[in-house]
Amino acid sequence: MxxxxxxxxxxxxxxxxxxxxxxxxxxxxxxxxxxxxxxxRISNMPDNNFSNKDKLMFLEIDGEAKKVPEFSFTNQDGKTITNKDYLGKVYIVEFFFTTCPTICPIMSQNLVQIQDRFKSIDGLGMASFSINPSHDTPEVLKAYAEKYGITNPNWNLMTGDREAIYRLANLGFNLYAAENDAVAGGFEHSGNFALIDKNGFIRSRADQYGNPKIYYRGTITEAEKYDDDGEEEEISMLKEDIKKLLNE
Structure with missing residues (x-):
């Protein structure tokens, strides 16, 4: 050499x-x-090069984009949480109750999986509203959070005035919730998730007809792929759309 x-x-x-x-x-x-x-951290995540055609739609009513209504409830730590606490964050909304024997455990597991997928991102949150607030006290919600491994500091499990919660579900989000003694657990509710952007607007991708899908099916896991009725899981879709909103 x-x-x-x-x-x-x-x-x-x-x-x-x-x-x-x-x-x-x-x-x-x-x-x-x-x-x-x-x-x-977001830029280092895979599949983040989105074109304009991939941008999510707004849910429009009478020509105006629909925002999350104002709300104020108590979370699992006894703190008052309002819609303003979520401004600047992308978050998922669900309605549930801790003694639910049917779909709630699956929905919670799916949200925990999403939480863990985005654990390094501080701009993602969840808002879980109990439709059985008389039972689901902050202490009960705290135990539920520990049981399912809820660690995201922006994930609030909320309780409060029953009428306000039902009004938020049925009128604010059009996510059905009702008390029904004839069903397991005594309550019934939608198994869908709503996705909210950093400015408080409800967002989703378009369906095959060019209309907003509005909600994401939360009762089927990615591993299952399909349920017994042939409905396809939408958790993978939700993860993709979260990334889109985080990058906006």
Whole structure:
């Protein structure tokens, strides 16, 4: 090997050494201080190059995009949570109750899976409203959160005035909820999720006819693919659309 080649290797090694001395400590400090910005983390997620045709639709009523109605309830930590606490965040809305023997456990498991998929993103939240608020006190909701592994600080399980919750479900979101002694658990409700953008608007992708789908089926897991009626899971779709809104 010629001396010229040796000098070249020495030069390259010197450059690498200088780079390490100058920049590696800064990178380490940035990671230690959690100074990796939200946009950095989102941009490193796969499948984030969306075109305009992939943008999600707004649900429009009388020509106006529908926003989440104002609400104020108590969460599992005894704190008052309002719709304003979610501004600047992408979040999922559901209606449930802790003693539900049918679809609620599946819905909760699906949301926990989404929580874990986006655990490094601080801009994602969930809003779970109990339709049995007389039973689902903050203490009961706290135990439910621990049971299902709910750790996202932006995931609020909420209780409060019964009429206000039912009005929010049936009129605010058009997500059906009702008390019914004839069904298992004594209550019935929609198994769908609503997806909300950072500005509080209800968003979704278009269906085959170009209209907004509005909601996402929450009662079938990704692993199942289809339920007994042949309905397809939409959790994978919801994950994709969350990423789109996080990037807006």
């Amino acid at each position: 010629s001396s010229k080649t040796n000098y070249s290797y020495i030069g390259i090694a010197f450059i690498i050494l200088v780079f390490g001395i100058l920049f590696v400590p800064k990178i380490v400090d940035r990671i230690k201080n959690d100074d990796v910005s939200r946009s950095d």
